[in-house]
Structures are given as structure tokens and as C-alpha cells.
Amino acid sequence: MTAIAPHLPVLQVLVPMFAAVFTSFMRRGNSAWLMAVAASWLSLAISLALLAQVLQSAAPVSYVLGGWAVPFGIEYRVDRLNGFVLLIVNLVGSMIIPFAGTSVRKEIDGNQQAWFYTMYLLCLTGLLGISVSGDAFNVFVFLEVSSLSTYVLIAMGRHRRALLASYQYLIIGTIGASFYVIGIGLLYLATGSLNLADIASRIGPGMTEYSRPILAALAFLSVGICLKLALFPLHVWLPNAYAYAPSAAAAFLAGTATKVAVYLLIRIYFSIYGVAFGIDVLPVYMVVLLLSLAAMLIASFSAIFEANAKRMLAYSSVAQIGYITLGIALANVSGLTGGLVHMFNHAMIKTTLFMALGAVFYRIGSVQVADMAGIGRRMPVTMAAFTVAGLGLIGIPGTAGFISKWYLVIGAIERGYWPVVALVVASSLLAVIYVGRVVESAYFREPSKTVRDATDPPALMLVPIAVLAALSVYFGLDTRLSAGLARGAAEMLLGGMR
């Protein structure tokens, strides 16, 4: 064990990557699934071990690939922030993958099932790579790995529109990636470095001759990453992508993909520009603040009027991302803690909701709210989990969502932004409406013919749904792990700023 311990950062990426290579040679979906389960759970164990290492040592855990010294070689660098993000991604992955076994068998043709797991593992590799890497260009490579595999995952959806949704995302995702590359290109021109920590120490008020390219880089990076994290109004690709992707893929992407992009944004804002310039000189925070508020309100309204429950959840995701980026824009300890803890809480909640809809789709072949009439009594555990997670989305006290809201509102009060306080609480009322619509239909309307024979799905699907729903309540009552880590990360980020 002690021999492995120093290599954990790189193993975090290598385990799913090699598993993907193996599954790509497999023909049978089941053996690929077993491989994916093993890799996901091993990956979770690695992230837990890494987190333990990070929490023990004051300095970040650093790993240099191939022994090339920083800043010339690629560095993998894990601190409180990305240790937390790695945990989120792996927690979601390890819950999705048992669920996926049954869901994929139903939704994807036999000869493509192994492919699905290959793409899932590559996507996991990419997301973990973005989180763990301390090298701007290496991050770009993993960004592309995750994006390309995501396009394939979405295109595997049954509906013909899945292809269109995938293509739409391909175009927008490519633009986003290009912007990111231009951004790091400008930074490289100015600093001659690609190591994130090194860039931070090289730019700053002293570099007046380069200030314009550096600020331009910030603009390019912001737009590029915000396309990836679907910040309003750059979110148009997301609703279709989530709605038409296979259920397991939608649940995985909703829980992880946007969170990792948010992480990247935080890294660039706080660890590079925040360290170099401080936050007050940059108007970008006000822009993010306003866009976050717009996302919370407008996307929530879109969710209210959406007839397809999966698309409704997708719009809700856009709104909830607004909560997270709001925390970034508030840029004080409480606000940032709120944003970070919401990454965690929203991952639990939204994955539960998407998986519950996946179970509904598995049984009745539809996720239209109207078709789900009366399903509450036919699939009691599934819909109970959906309801509990829905309460979390609203932010009822005793659920994880409440904790996020609590910190965000305190953050806004400390800044004196009273309208923001009002909008945060008002937007949770919109969540009451869109969650309530599904719950009302599921429990109080007469069951339709398709619903009448439905029952709860097999245990492999049901158990992860129930466990995650229970976790969304657990993390509303015991926040030592979620809010504790988020607060530690927020204090680290803001403490390092100028």
C-alpha cells in the first residue's frame, strides 16, 4: 500500500483509462459492465485515499509525470478543492454504474453495449483528468477526451433526435474548447508556462506590458468554460443533450460534467487570476453574478413549462448551475462555500432524479409528465426517492439543498446584495412548482394503461436510487463531509488571494 500511495494522483486517471482500453476489445455488454463497475469503485477508493492524504498534509499533493520537474513537465496536483471534486465525480460514477447495467441492456442494442461502457470510462477518465491535472494544456487534452466521449454517449440515445442533440453539442463544445485553447495560448505567450500554479506566480500587476493579453485570456477562458458548464445564456446545448441521451448517461453527465467545468472556472478565477490580481479589479464577477441570477430564474421558468420530465430536469440543472456560479461570483467564504457545497449536493440530488426517471423509462418507456400519471403507487420506492430528491432541489430544511441555500444567502447578506437574497429564495419557489407538477401527476392522477402494470425496477437499479436519495437527506443533517470540505476549499482559495 505504501508503495502505491505516492502514485495515487496518476492512478486516478490511469485506472479508468486502462479499463476503457480493455472494454473496447470486449464484445459482450455484461463483461464490459463488470469491468466498468470494478474500475469505478476502485476509482472511488483512490479518490478517498487521495482526499485523506490531502487532508493530512498542509501542502497540496503533487505528482510529476515521468519525473520531469515542474514547470517543464506535467504536474498532477491535488489540494482541498480538487480532492473534493474528485470525490463528487467518483461518488456519482460508482452509484450510476450498477444502475447502468440494467438500464443499458434495455436502452442500447446488444452489440453497442460494450461501446457504451468504453465511452463512459473514457468520459470518467477525462473528467478525473481535468480535475487532477495541474497543467493547462493537459487539462485541455482531458477536456477533449471527456467531450468526445460525451458526444458518443449522447448519440447512443434511442430517439433520432439524440443524433441532432449530439451534433449540436459537438459544435458548441468545439467552440468552447477552441476558446479555452486560445485562452491558455495567450497565457503561454505572456508567461511561457503551462503549469497553473506557475502561471499564477508569473502574471500579476507587475506584468503591465502583458496586461491586455492576460485579460483577453481571461475573457476567452471564461466564455470557453462557461459554454462547457452551460452558464446561461450559453446553455442551449444542454436540455436536448440530457433529454435524448440514454438514461444512465444523462444521469452521469448531469451529476459530473458541468461540475468539473465549474471546478475549472473556479481554478482559473481564484487560483490564477485571484492570486495574481485579487478579485476587485476584475469586472468578470459582476457578469457572472448577473448571468447566474438570470439562469436561476429564466431556466426555472423554462422547467415549469416543460412537458418532458427529463428536459425539465435539464432546465433545472441550468438553474442550479446558476446557484453554483452565484457562489463563485459572491467570492466570500460563505458564498463560495455555498457554491462548492452545492456542487456536491446538486450532484447527489440531480443524479437521483435522473436515475429515478431512468427507472420510469425502463418500465413505461416514456418520461412525459402526462404519461407518469398515477405512477406513484405503482413504483412507490422510485417515486419516493424522486420526491425526496425533489425536496432537496427545492431546499427544504433537512435536505442537502437547504445547506447550499443557507450558505449562499449568508454570502449575499454579507455582501449586502439584498436583491440577490430575494432572488435566491424566490427561485426555490419555482422549483416547488416544477417538482410539484411531477409529484402531483404521479400521486393524485388516475393511472393510465401503461402505468397500471408498472412496478419498481430491479434491485440493481433501485438500490442506487434509494441510497442516493437517502444521502441527499443525510447530507442535509450531517454536513461534516460536504460543507466541511467545501468550507476548507473556500478558505484555501480565498486565503491565497491577493
Place this chain on the structure above:
Amino acid sequence: MLSADPVNLVAAALLVPLGAAALIPLGHKYPNLREAVTIVAAVVLALVVWSLLPSILAGATPRLTVTEVLPGMRLALAVEPLGMLFALVAGSLWLVNAVYSIGYMRANDEPRQTTFYMCFAVAISATMGIAFAENLFTLFLFYELLTLSTYPLVTHKATAEAMRAGRVYLGLLIGTSMVLLLPAIIITSVVAGTLDFTAGGILSGKLGAAGLGLLLALFIFGIGKAALMPFHFWLPAAMVAPTPVSALLHAVAVVKAGVFTVLKVIVYIFGVDTLAQAGSGAWLAWAAGATIILASIAALRQDNLKKRLAYSTVSQLSYVVLASALFTPIAVVGAAMHIAAHAVSKITLFFAAGAIYTAAHKSEISQLDGIGIKMPWTMGAFAIGALAMIGVPPTAGFLGKWYILQGAMQSTNWLAVGVVVVSTVLNAAYFLPIIFRAFLKMPAAKSPAWVAAHPEERADHGEAPLPMVLALLATALATVLMFFRPDVPLALAKLMIGG
């Protein structure tokens, strides 16, 4: 059975109904077993809360911290006198109501009874949580749980009307609590650095007069369950629920949770003295007074018996708000007394309304001519309840009004005195005609042809099933008994103000 340690009793008060809620679905196929679970749990709960009483009267404050959610934000329980009183009322009436429910639900052949009893038990557990909350966060958590667990009871009938009512119910209660109450709690936490209910309040010297007034408004209107106008619409809407729900939850547990929260916030968060000195809370007496009068006028115009009772509840709730808005200790005693008195008398009125609906299938007041002859016990109990609403001795209603009036005179608040007097007249104006109709106004003789055309009138009826009659007689008796033996509520109310 249970260890007499008060801390265990506090835990049991929440866990017994919750355990019942978990067991009830198992008896889905065996209605007798299922109802037995409810009855046994209600008996145990009544025993638990009453055996908690002696230690509270002796001045103890049993405390139980469940978990610390965030630094300084605990999920914790503590029993203080006012909470004890609320728990006694709700816990004892659950038993009576359980007996009544069985009669009502079976006689009316209601669907989805398992869900009904389950949600009911969860609601009672939440009520106990509100009563015993040690701090604002805990109270808020159970407050929302109470809203959520009663929502399926409001929409129970699953008709379009019931669902619409459910939306109003959820929209107003969650809406006010999320948009107004939650920010108020967070602001309190930021300003005071704590959320604990503390004798004398936690905001003294932390905010200016204007700030206190604004925060008070956020709290008062945020506590939608107190049904202060204009956020009262949910209560008449909730009347589509089966009558046992209207009786225990929308006359006792939910609405009393609202005014109880108002009282707790004023006494233990702001502090009566802090508010009295700041002077910026004076608007509250006006708002409460307006609600009392306007709701009484609205009640006059309702022909539906349950709707009239609902508006009467809106009006009576504001008595408690008005009393707490006088910011004098004696009026706070009146508020606490009124919580208990209104509970037993209003539940009697609802029980009677449900008995009439079950036995005679009538829901409108204009249909009640001469019904007192056919259902003498029911209407006799109704009369007692109505007299208590008006505040006529020897009923419990008199006591609450007495202390509130005393408080109003002491603080020379003539507005409050006037409101109490006028509303008493209005109460009489909308309750006495019902009693008059029931006992003294005989229905016009029906021609045989008319009876042939209205088959539902043909079969004559007597009293409702025995469990229902027993239940409403019990609460009517309690209404009178409380007048002669007000020792327990009075002792608790006085203990609360530290005397």
C-alpha cells in the same frame, strides 16, 4: 415501558407517531390492525406528553441534541412551558381525533385510508417537533415537514378541486416560509450569531427600531400558518380535506403551530421588552385586529359550514397574534390560554360538522333547519363549542379573552379592547343563527311529491356513528372542564413569562 427520564420522553414524543407512520402501511390489507396501530400510538403519545408534564411544572427543561448540522445550527429539542402546553393539546386531541377518524373514514367509505393515517401520524410527529424545538432551525425544519405531510391530506379526494386547493395550500405555506421566513431566520442568525430560543430574546441591542420592525414583518408574514391576512387563503382552501383533517390539523395542529411560532419568535427571539421599547412593532396589533374583524365578516357570509368555521379560525388565530402584539406578560398568558381553549372548542365544532355530513350528508348551513332534534348530542356539543368561540362562561373561551382583555387594558391599548368587543358581537352573529336553526327553526313540511323527487331526504337519520359522537362529546366536555379547572394551562402559561 418507557424510562421516566424526561429526555427519553421527549424523544418518544417524536418517535412514537413516526414509528406508527412506518407501521401503518404494513397493515394496508388489515384495516382493523392498521387503525389499532394509530390508536395504540395515540394512547402512548398521550401518556408520554402527560408524564412529561410534572418535570416541566417543576421547572426542568429537558434537552436533547440530535445532531449539529452546521456550526451553531443544531437539530435539538428542549421542552419549555409553552411548547409543553402545545404538545399536551395536540397530543391528547390526536387520541380523540383518531377515534373520530375511524368512524368518519369508514362511514363515508373514503379511499386511500392507509395513506391518510400514515400522513396523519407524520404530521403529528412534526407537530411534536415544532412544540419541542429548541431553536429556530429545528422549528423551521418541522414546520416545513408539517406542511409537506398535510399536503396529501388536503388533496386526499384527488378531485380537480382538491388538487387546486392543494396547490393553494402548498403555494402559500411553502411560499411564505421560503421567501419570508427563511430569510428572516438567516438574518437573525447573521445578526444575533445564534438561533436558540432564549428567555428575553436574542436581538436586544443588535438591530435598530426600523430593523426590528422589518424583521418582525418578515417573521409574522413568513409564518403563513398563523393565517394573518392577506396570507390566509390556504385555510379555507384546505377545507376540501376530510373533516378529521380539518378538525385536528386545520383547527389545532397546523394553525396552532403558526401562532405558537409567532409567540415563540416574539417572546424568545425578539423579547417582549425589546419590541415594546423599540415601538416599531405596533403595526402588528393593527394587522391582527384587521384580520380578526375582516375574517369575522367573511365568516358571516359563508353558507358552507366548514368554510364558516375556517374563517372563524382565521379570526380566532389573530387573537393570539393580537395578544402577543400587546407586548405585555399578562396578554401573553392570554395568548397561551387562547391556544388551548380554541383548540378544544374548534375541534368540537369541526367534529360536529363532520358528524352532520356523515349522518345527514349536509354541508350547508341553510340545510340545517331542525337538525338539533335529530342529532341532539351533536348539536348540543356544537352549541358548547360555539359559546366558547363567543367567549361565554362557563366555557374555556372565556378565559383566553379575559386575559387578553386584561393585557389590553393594562397597556391601555384601546384598539385591542375595541377589536375584542366588536369581534365578540360578530362571533355571536355568525354562530347563534346556526344554533337557532338547528333547535328552533323547523323545516317546512315537505309534500310527498317533493320527498319523492329528493330520495336523499327520504331516509331519515339519527346521530352519526358512535365513535364520532363519543369524540365530540369528549372535546365538548373538555371545553367546559377547562373553564373550571384551568390549572395546567394557566400554570404553564405563567411559567413561560417567568412568574
